[in-house]
Amino acid sequence: MRYDFAAIEKKWQDIWEKKGTFRAKDDYSLPKYYALVEFPYPSGQGLHVGHPRSYTALDIVARKRRLQGYNVLYPMGWDAFGLPTENFAIKNHIHPEIVTKKNVARFKQQLKSLGLSFDWSREINTTDPNYYKWTQWIFLQLFKKGLAYKKEMAVNWCTSCKVVLANEEVVNGVCERCGGEVIRKVKSQWMLKITDYAQKLIDDLDEVDYLERIKTQQRNWIGRSTGAEVNFKTTAGDTLTIYTTRPDTLFGATYMVIAPEHPNIEKWSSLIENMPELIAYREQSARKSDFERTEVQKEKTGVEIKGVKAINPVNGREIPIFVSDYVLMSYGTGAIMAVPAHDTRDWEFAKKFGLPIIEVVKGGDVEKEAFTDCETGIMVNSDFLNGLTVQEAQVKIKKWLTEKGIGREKVNFKLRDWVFSRQRYWGEPIPLVHCEKCGWVPIPEDQLPLRLPEVESYEPTDNGESPLAAMEDWVNTTCPKCGGKARRETDTMPQWAGSSWYFLRYCDPHNDKELASKEALEYWLPVDWYNGGMEHTTLHLLYSRFWNKALYDMGIVPYKEPYKKRTSHGMILGENGEKMSKSRGNVVNPDEIVKEYGADTMRLYEMFIGDFEKAAPWSSASIKGCRRFLERVFALQDIVTDEEGYSKELESSMHKCIKKVSEDIENLKFNTAIAAMMSLLNEITDKGSITRGELKTLLLLLNPFAPHITEELWEIEKFGGMLNEQKWPEYDEEKCKDDSVEIPVQVNGKLKGTITIPVGAEKEQVQAMAQSLDKVASAIAGKNIIKVIYIQNKLINIVAK
Known part of the structure; x- marks a missing residue:
């Protein structure tokens, strides 16, 4: 039977969507697992093949956890406020909201085509008023606790974009985005008092499972x-x-x-x-x-x-x-x-x-x-x-x-307070008004969200004020405290705002009464495994930890650290070994890869490309090898026997493979897990047959990596139910042990050959076997054996003079 990946993948994606297969359950009595990836900024360019590397890795973890009996939350959403969309809107005279909707639709279609097991029923978007209502609400809690304040300060000002830039956005004295001259300018800015949490942000790193280099970056930034x-x-x-x-x-x-x-x-x-x-x-x-x-x-x-x-x-x-x-x-x-x-x-x-x-x-x-x-x-x-x-x-x-x-x-x-103002339109409005009598006053919480008004022009102003400043009807209001004349804050929040707490909203995304219910937060938090780019392991990670800690101190969230585990992936480079970019002409479009090779092949290749934590160049030649591997797996249906268990010839190999894949997934060693399954497939091919029991196990192990083909084969073989409803295979440690091992034989430290010995063999037995080698016998002829150094199951060295 031909491996028709296009038909197979569409079939199973439709089934999963119809059945709601990957929706997290609201049954809080079940063991839970919360897997999280950084939600993307939906740009007009769509995904390139570097994006799915992180998504696929945590998808593998999420799928394995479901097979292990966990109630899994693996959500996705959109970090959609920000300058690129606003600049595009200005240039093309299109409302940023329309641009965002179009970009989100494109990204979502691409992600769905990869068969990622996201719970789309919990999709969030930072530009949705139902979402940013709670971003504003959090800001008000920070303001009431004295953690938000306004201050005159020198800022980086792009003379072209007419916007305040973070230090990281200024390169060689010019704006990273537009190349315009950047000057220092004194402006009144909203600040968040992250410095109040500097010591806690350091101390609590001892309580989390982050890669050491991530902890080091956090500590160095706090300084x-x-x-x-x-x-x-x-x-x-x-x-x-x-x-x-x-x-x-x-x-x-x-x-x-x-x-x-x-x-x-x-x-x-x-x-x-x-x-x-x-x-x-x-x-x-x-x-x-x-x-x-x-x-x-x-x-x-x-x-x-x-x-x-x-x-x-x-x-x-x-x-x-x-x-x-x-x-x-x-x-x-x-x-x-x-x-x-x-x-x-x-x-x-x-x-x-x-x-x-x-x-x-x-x-x-x-x-x-x-x-x-x-x-x-x-x-x-x-x-x-x-x-x-x-x-x-x-x-x-x-x-x-x-x-x-x-x-x-x-x-x-070294840590400075967080500059929280942006003089732009496309961001969350800051829910405060200024009254000559009362000063800065929060708008009542029952009036949230304070929605972004429609504006005729999104152009930044020459005097450095937000486009909202020109909207007198919106700006002029009454003071909630004294009823007198007041003016709304016209600065908006930075893109960091919505991404600093999104992991909380996923727990209960449709709640219109509170940020999320106490029960949902207590059940799902903390996030069990969070993966993202190394470029976000300082500021984003620091900001979200700070917001979580502030909310914890207010009694709003149940845990002081938001993420139990944080890992990071290396980027996928172009075939020329350089970072993918349009200007270099080395961007690989995932749509084209899925069309030519299939989503399963692309998923498998992205995990097989190299060490997950290091950068790796794309290789059009290597992806074909992953495609051939899946074709060989699909062809196994032609050599299946009726036996339900493991054959004697493959029993040890099956248990070793289960152990290897199980452990490698937990340690981000996806490439070696795939190599283990490829090696097992070679053994099966050499044997010329595979039992039903062996095929079931192989499909379960391969499923997190290549979910479509494995579901299809499970159905073809009538194994019962859907594969994603089964149980992750277990291994017997005793059956993973080798009966024999090959070790090097040395004489006076020089290699003379190798011998295969029983595992755990005693020194005298190994020495006798070593001395039976012709090269060893001639090397020690006429000499006295001074001593024999034997490292069990590793090496034997005969010292003779």
């Missing part, structure tokens, strides 16, 4: 450090406060650096002799992103403040103050002390500007380079710290600073 705040008096009569992790090196501080935006520059303007030079430097710095400013390898630039100096508090020496863009106002206090003998960046800066370099930890030639390996060592040139170890000096200096009232011990974090 906890312990040190001291130190007050430096200035000749202007005021104080500059700095934070340092190395207060023990204070005697080596030979200059200070402040950020170009530091408010003291204006404060000292009457004393500063070179103010025009400082202003020009500030304007130059405003054209750089924070990432560019802090890049380690870049050329050091700066301007000395003429007219004001700082005073080193440990020795009373006057030291110069510089303005340099490598210091950020948003980190620490916007001022640093510079110890050039023990910091590479400070050393390069000092060399460029001819500043003193004083060694305070013995260990290097500071004239040639900074001695940066100074975590241990003995203090020198440091007065009362001389002769102490670094650790002793840190304790003593912190105590001294506290006693003198010029400093204190402090914990610091």
Whole structure:
């Protein structure tokens, strides 16, 4: 019978949809499993073959869990607010809502064609008012708890898109999206106080099963450090406060650096002799992103403040103050002390500007380079710290600073509060009004959702305000608190908003009374396994963990961590080994692959392509091998015998294969699981027949990877019911053990051959078998055997002289 994949796949997709096969049950007495993948942004380009890699992997896990008896929730939805859709709408004069609906329909059709077992009855869309009602509701809870506030701050402003950009969206001083010039601009922005949760976000990583590199990224982004705040008096009569992790090196501080935006520059303007030079430097710095400013390898630039100096508090020496863009106002206090003998960046800066370099930890030639390996060592040139170890000096200096009232011990974090405003149309409206009398006031919760109004133009405004600002009828309203005149907030939320809590809504997506019922949240949470791209393992993961923790503290969600397990996949590259993109001409369309080879072949190949956690290039030649494997599986119906159990010849291989596939799925080793099934198929082919019992097991093992062909063969063979309703096969550990093993034989460490021995054989038996080899016998002839080294089941080495 010909393997007609197109007919088979459509048939089973229709059956699954009609029967609601993959719908999660509302029976909370069943054992549950919540598998989650990052929901996609539905762009106009549709999917490329890189997208389904994550979806297929967790689909395999979800299908296996169903066969293991779990009530599985494997949902899908759309992260649909955001700038790309709005830009497309502006360019083509189409409402973003229409663009979004069209893109979602395209994505959904593509995903369904792959046979992914999503529960489409729980589909969500961040642009649906029934969804963003609860995004707004969460924002109001954060506002009421003091976790949302408004602040004037310098932001990245794209002069072309006319929008605020995150630091990550600025590359080489231009907008990543449009290439337009980016400048720094002061704007009033809504902020979320994620810094209140910095320590919890670090501590609770110990309670979750994340890949270690993901935990490391989280910790590095939060950036906890312990040190001291130190007050430096200035000749202007005021104080500059700095934070340092190395207060023990204070005697080596030979200059200070402040950020170009530091408010003291204006404060000292009457004393500063070179103010025009400082202003020009500030304007130059405003054209750089924070990432560019802090890049380690870049050329050091700066301007000395003429007219004001700082005073080193440990020795009373006057030291110069510089303005340099490598210091950020948003980190620490916007001022640093510079110890050039023990910091590479400070050393390069000092060399460029001819500043003193004083060694305070013995260990290097500071004239040639900074001695940066100074975590241990003995203090020198440091007065009362001389002769102490670094650790002793840190304790003593912190105590001294506290006693003198010029400093204190402090914990610091690199993490900044989350900028939550966007001056765009296509985002969730912020449900607050501003009243001259009452300040910022939440709109009543029973008036949610605050819907996006229809606008004639989505164009951003020249003054940096949202297009909503021009809608006076919408903006002007009454204060819910006093009834007086008020104006709505016209900024919208960022795309991050809807994606920070979507995993919660999947638990109870049609609830119009609350975010989700308490029973649903207690049953489904936490997410058992969450997979997504490494590019989202810092910010998205951090933001969603923060929202969950805030909601947990409010008693709204039952667990403080949202995800038990988080893994990440490597991307699929083009055949040329480069990242897939239209500009490179190397994008592979999954529609074409499904049409030519079938969804099962594509699923199988995406899992077989290489290590799931690493990038792998697409190969048109290799996908044909996966297609041939499925054709061979389909042909097994021609050699099935009537036996229900396993044949003696294949019994051990069947149990080994069950064990291998079962364990490899749990460890993301999908490629080796498939290789094990290919090896088993070769054994079956060599034998020339397969029992009904063996075929049942093979189909069950292969089903999560290739669900359509396995369901079809199950039906053809009349095995009873649908395959997806069966039980995952079990293995007997004893039957997975080999009776014999091949080991290398060495004489004086040199390989002389191999022997096949019974598993667990004793040393004397193995030695006798080894010495029967001709090469071994000749190698030890006329010599005395000094000793025999035997590593059971691994190796034997005869030492002879």
